[in-house]
Every structure is written in C-alpha cells, then in structure tokens.
Amino acid sequence: MDFAYTPEVEEMRHRVRTFMDEHIVPRNRQWLRETGAGDPHPPFMEELKALAKSEGLWNMFLPGLKEDEPGTRLDNLSYAPLAEIMGRVMWASEIFNCSAPDTGNMEVLHLFASPEQREQWLVPLLNGEIRSCFAMTEPDVASSDATNIQTMIRRDGDDYVINGRKWFISGAAHPNCTISIVMGQTDPEAAAHQRQSMVLVPLDTPGVDVVRNIPIMHHLSPEGHCEVIYRDVRVPAGNLIWKEGGGFAIAQARLGPGRIHHCMRSIGQSELALELMCDRAMERKAFGKYLHQHGTVADGIARSRMDIDQARLLVLKAAWMIDNHGTKAAAKEIAMIKAVVPAMQTAVVDRAMQVFGAMGLSSDSPLSALWTWGRVLRLADGPDEVHIRTVARREMDRAMEHRGETEPYLTRPEDLAI
Numbered sequence: 282m283d284f285a286y287t288p289e290v291e292e293m294r295h296r297v298r299t300f301m302d303e304h305i306v307p308r309n310r311q312w313l314r315e316t317g318a319g320d321p322h323p324p325f326m327e328e329l330k331a332l333a334k335s336e337g338l339w340n341m342f343l344p345g346l347k348e349d350e351p352g353t354r355l356d357n358l359s360y361a362p363l364a365e366i367m368g369r370v371m372w373a374s375e376i377f378n379c380s381a382p383d384t385g386n387m388e389v390l391h392l393f394a395s396p397e398q399r400e401q402w403l404v405p406l407l408n409g410e411i412r413s414c415f416a417m418t419e420p421d422v423a424s425s426d427a428t429n430i431q432t433m434i435r436r437d438g439d440d441y442v443i444n445g446r447k448w449f450i451s452g453a454a455h456p457n458c459t460i461s462i463v464m465g466q467t468d469p470e471a472a473a474h475q476r477q478s479m480v481l482v483p484l485d486t487p488g489v490d491v492v493r494n495i496p497i498m499h500h501l502s503p504e505g506h507c508e509v510i511y512r513d514v515r516v517p518a519g520n521l522i523w524k525e526g527g528g529f530a531i532a533q534a535r536l537g538p539g540r541i542h543h544c545m546r547s548i549g550q551s552e553l554a555l556e557l558m559c560d561r562a563m564e565r566k567a568f569g570k571y572l573h574q575h576g577t578v579a580d581g582i583a584r585s586r587m588d589i590d591q592a593r594l595l596v597l598k599a600a601w602m603i604d605n606h607g608t609k610a611a612a613k614e615i616a617m618i619k620a621v622v623p624a625m626q627t628a629v630v631d632r633a634m635q636v637f638g639a640m641g642l643s644s645d646s647p648l649s650a651l652w653t654w655g656r657v658l659r660l661a662d663g664p665d666e667v668h669i670r671t672v673a674r675r676e677m678d679r680a681m682e683h684r685g686e687t688e689p690y691l692t693r694p695e696d697l698a699i
Contacts, residue, residue, distance in 0.1 A: 284597045290359045293341075297366050297377075300338055304329055305373050312372055313644075321503035322456050329376045330409050340407060342379050342542060344604075345391055350407055352378075357538070357600035361545045365593075368546025369553045371650060378407070382415040382451050385539040386462055389479070393523040393531055402460050402481060411459040416447040416482075416509055417532065425667045427532055428473045432465030432511065434480055441467075441480055441521065443488075443514040449661075454494045454505025458484060463511065464532060467525045477528030481520040488514035498653045537608040537615050540662045544596050544622040547658060548589065550651045551629045555585045557646065558633035565636075572636060581632035592618070592625045613675040616668040619658075624665070626655030 286294065308325060315323040333339055340352025342360055355363070367373045374380035383406055390403040405411045422429035432445025445465055452458050460483055467478040482489065490512065494505040523531060559582060562573035572578045596618050602611035630652040634641030641648045659665050 282598060282601050284358070284594070284601070286362060287359070290355075290362065293353070293355070293359070294362050294366065296336070297338060297363050300333060300336065301366060301370065301373060304332065305370050305376060309370055316503040321454060321505075326372075326376065330378065333376050334378070334409065338377050339409075340378050340387075342384050342538075343387060343391065346407075352407065356604040357541065358597060358604050361541075361597055361600050364542055364545035365549035365552070368549030371550075371647075371654070374546065378409045379542075381539060381542065383413050384542055385535045386413045386415055386460075388538055389462060389522065389531055389535050392534060393527070395519070397519060398481060398522070405459075410457075412452055412455045412457040414450050414452040414455075414458055414461045414484075414507075414509075415535070416450050416453075416461045416463040416511075418447060418449050420446060420448045420508070425664050427464070427477065427529055430464055430466060430477055432463065433469075434463070434465040434467045434478055436467070436518065437515070439518050440515045441518055443480065443482060443511040443516070445511050446508070447511070448508040449495060449506045450509050451502075451506050451661075452504050453484070453491050453507035453509055454503070458504075460484065461489075461509070462522065464528050467528075471526055474529045475526035477532075478525050479522040479528045479531050480516060481522065482511070482514060482516055486514050486516060488512040497657055500650065500653050534608065536662055537611070538603070540615050540619045541596065541599055541603065543658055543662060544592075544599075544618045547622045547626045547655065548593050548596060550654065551585075551589050551592070551626045554626075554630045554633040554648060554651055555582070555589060557648065558582060558585065558636045561633075561636050578636055581636070585629045585632055588625045588629060592622050595621060613672055616671040616675075619663065620665045620668040620672070623655050623658035626658070627652055630655060 308329070311325065312323060334351065337353060340346060340350075341355050341363055343352060344354055344356050346352045346354050364379070367377060367379060387403060387406050390399060390406070394403055406413060417427070417430070418424040419431060422431055424430065432443065432447065435442045443463055443465060447463070450461070453461070460481055462479055463482045464477055464479050466476045468476055484491070488511060490510045492508040492510055494501060494507050497506055559573070562578055562582065563571060565572050567575070573582065595614070599611055599614035599618050602614050608615070630648055634648045634652065637646060637648060640646055643649065
C-alpha cells in the first residue's frame with residue numbers, strides 16, 4: 282500500500298486549500314452570524330458554489346462519474362486528503378457539492394436509479410441545484426439494526442403509500458432540500474434482509490410533515506436533524522429505487538462510502554483542534570511558564586498528534602481497500618475507522634478545550650461545535666458498538682479459519698520438566 286499523494290492529488294490539495302483560505306474561511310464569521318440570525322442558507326453560499334464549480338472543484342467524491350456528468354473523477358484514496366481540508370469548516374463541503382447526505386444519495390442514484398430517476402433527481406443533485414435527505418432512522422426501534430425499520434411502504438395499484446415516523450434526518454430543514462430517500466418495509470413476511478425497500482419521496486408530497494429540527498447537544502443545526510412524519514404519502518410506483526426487497530442491500534452500499542467520508546472530514550477537524558491547541562499553548566502563561574511548557578499540556582499535544590496520525594493511516598488504508606477490492610472487502614476497515622475516528626476526534630478536541638479553558642466551551646472558538654460533531658458521529662451511520670461487533674466477528678471468522686495454529690506457542694507443564 283502506497284499512501285503517497287500523486288502530483289495530481291498534490292495539485293488538487295493546493296487548489297482546495299487555496300479556495301478554502303481565499304473564499305470560505307474569510308466568510309465563516311458571516312456564516313455564523315447569518316445562520317445564527319435564522320437564515321439556514323446564506324445567499325453567498327450559492328455564489329461560492331458557482332465559483333467552485335467553475336474552477337473544477339466539484340463532485341470530487343464520486344469515482345464513477347460519466348463523461349457528461351459534472352465533477353472531478355477521483356478514487357477514495359485521492360479524495361481523502363481533500364475531504365480532510367474541507368472538513369476544517371463545518372459548512373464547506375456543500376460549496377464543493379461534497380456534503381452529506383447528498384454524497385450518499387448521489388451514490389445510491391448513480392448505482393441503482395432508473396434512467397428516469399437519474400434525469401429527474403440525480404442530474405440536479407450533481408449540478409448542485411437541489412439538496413436531499415436520507416430517511417432511515419426511526420425513534421421507536423433500534424435503527425442500528427436496519428431489519429427493525431417499521432415504516433410501511435404499501436403497493437396500491439400504480440402507487441406506493443408510505444406511513445411512518447423518522448427522525449434525525451440530516452438536511453431535511455435545508456431550504457433547497459427537495460427529495461428524500463425513504464427506507465421502509467414493502468413485505469413484512471419476507472426474509473429479514475428482503476423486507477425493506479427504498480423509494481424517492483419529494484418533500485412537497487401531501488402527507489410529508491417535517492415536524493421539527495431536533496437540537497443536538499443543545500446545538501441547532503441550520504440544515505437540520507429533523508423528525509419527519511409520512512402519513513398516507515402517495516408516490517408513483519416508478520419512484521421505487523432498484524427493486525422491492527433491495528433496500529437493505531442499497532443501505533449497505535450507501536453507508537460504506539458515507540462512513541469513510543465522515544471520517545475523512547473528522548481528520549481535518551481534529552487537525553484544526555490541534556493547531557488551535559498549540560497556538561493557545563504558545564500564547565498563554567500559567568504559574569510562570571507558557572502552557573506548552575507544562576508537562577500535562579505537552580503530553581496532550583503529543584498524544585493528539587499520535588492519535589490523529591494513527592487514525593489517518595487507518596482511514597487511508599480503508600480508502601485503499603475500497604479502491605482496490607471494493608466496499609464489501611473493506612467492511613472490517615470501514616467499521617474500524619467508524620469506531621476509531623469519532624472517539625479520536627472527541628479526545629483531541631477535549632484536550633484542546635481544556636487548554637482553552639472557559640473559552641473552549643463557548644462559541645468564541647469552533648471547539649465546542651467540533652466536539653459535538655465528533656460525539657454525533659459515535660452514533661450517526663451506526664453506533665460504535667455495531668462497528669466494534671463487526672470487527673470482532675470478522676476477527677473471529679479469521680481465527681476459525683486458522684484455529685489451532687497458535688498451539689506451538691503454548692507451553693505445557695511437561696515441556697518444562699527437567
């Protein structure tokens with residue numbers, strides 16, 4: 282595995298970083314001010330999106346783009362350092378049309394959509410004209426096990442009728458969010474992994490009710506983590522994605538790349554936290570010494586560097602695995618990074634907050650938001666326990682294949698007899 286960046290990727294890193302430094306970071310305070318005043322999507326964002334698109338910094342996450350589809354065709358290993366840079370500002374990914382949940386939804390449509398669905402929904406998503414949400418998680422069941430999903434999708438003539446309640450649906454409060462991909466049961470009597478299907482449901486369909494934008498750790502996201510109720514929502518049968526009973530397989534295809542994208546951005550957020558911690562430690566004195574000259578602070582700085590670099594290497598390995606062997610073969614690596622990276626992020630940011638003191642808890646620095654997002658990722662796209670369970674099962678499968686091979690390393694009492 283060679284993780285060295287190619288000259289082409291180095292050029293892209295420079296271009297993305299330059300764009301961030303010149304156009305996004307200087308607008309961050311304006312974004313905070315305007316979203317805090319109640320505008321979830323300040324108008325300047327559309328201007329920046331048009332500029333990024335014109336500069337070819339667009340749809341960089343999707344390796345399978347066709348020649349007539351807008352974007353830069355990068356594999357996962359090449360995209361990782363770019364996502365890391367974008368992750369440093371929480372809203373930056375949208376400017377490059379690389380933000381969740383749109384990235385995962387575009388991948389779903391790219392892989393499974395009919396020609397009509399591609400034209401109606403994928404094309405405007407690729408062009409950044411609309412946004413989308415992914416309605417899977419439900420409040421009444423443990424949604425980490427997708428076979429628990431209770432929302433019903435019932436066939437009625439030429440239509441499907443949807444009834445169910447979803448929550449923590451990211452992006453549903455965005456003013457440009459036009460379409461939701463809804464996962465629910467089409468056949469409760471089928472085998473556990475063939476009960477679910479996915480359908481495209483426009484948010485303006487009668488019966489769709491975005492009930493509320495749920496605060497996360499007392500923070501209200503402008504784009505929303507929403508509760509959405511579907512009451513007798515009727516859509517054409519042509520809105521079914523792929524086939525009935527294919528929902529679980531689609532979810533697995535979608536969540537793998539989505540999880541690695543989250544982890545890539547988290548690396549960038551953790552790097553920013555470490556940079557802030559180091560700057561603060563050079564500026565502040567306590568008990569006659571700069572903070573970084575105190576052993577406990579120095580220890581936190583060193584451990585943060587080691588934690589970030591270890592996590593980055595694991596993310597790059599997962600990206601390499603996906604590129605070379607496919608998402609299924611990389612399942613263990615994806616599970617590992619999804620458990621490792623959010624825990625790393627919260628640990629690094631927590632150390633930075635401690636160095637900042639009370640300011641680290643306030644909105645005067647980005648640290649509290651970065652910590653909150655790291656904590657969210659310990660649940661989003663599956664809780665830690667599910668991913669750790671996956672790693673353990675894969676490891677035990679491997680152990681079963683090699684059972685008994687460790688026996689020569691064991692010592693018995695008779696082996697020690699003189």
